Amino acid sequence: MDAQPEAAAMDLAQQIAAGAFWRLVPEEIPREYAEPTRPLMERVYEGLERLAKEAEGPQEHPRHWERGDIARDLRTDRVGRVMGHVGPYYQLRPLTGGKEWEALTDNMVPAQQSDAMSSQVREANRRSREHPPRSW
Structure with missing residues (x-):
């Protein structure tokens, strides 16, 4: 994770407070806010890493295939x-x-x-x- 997570959390909080984030979110998404704490930022970072790996495509493929796959x-x-x-x-x-x-x-x-x-x-x-x- 970033060497200065507190600074990143404060920057994110400022952007959210300014309304920049919610303009990008579709209207049907609830507007709930969670304080950007270190554990929350780490969870977000881990989620983004997981999404990036998934976007690279399958690394391993199954050796056993089911009928209909x-x-x-x-x-x-x-x-x-x-x-x-x-x-x-x-x-x-x-x-x-x-x-x-x-x-x-x-x-x-x-x-x-x-x-x-x-x-x-x-x-x-x-x-x-x-x-x-x-x-x-």
Whole structure:
């Protein structure tokens, strides 16, 4: 944490008193104030560190996947739903349906929501190229 937490706490208190903080907070958030004590500042700091680590992305990924989990196969850069497994291989099926493929556990990471959406958009684009709509 900062070498001078008391100074940081006083600066935060001054900003809050001036109303700078609450202008950034949505209206539906209750306007409660807690005195910026050292333990509170340490909790805030720890929370920010945890959020920063989460933003870096998953560092560890599960070695065991459950049926229905959504994973990204790093080898093929495809996103699929886990259908089952045999030994170190998991069977993944595209989110929009289709033929399954096998992926090694070491090549699989949890899919982000954006991965899943991108996969569905790619599949919709592929289908539209293969089967263009009929013009009336």
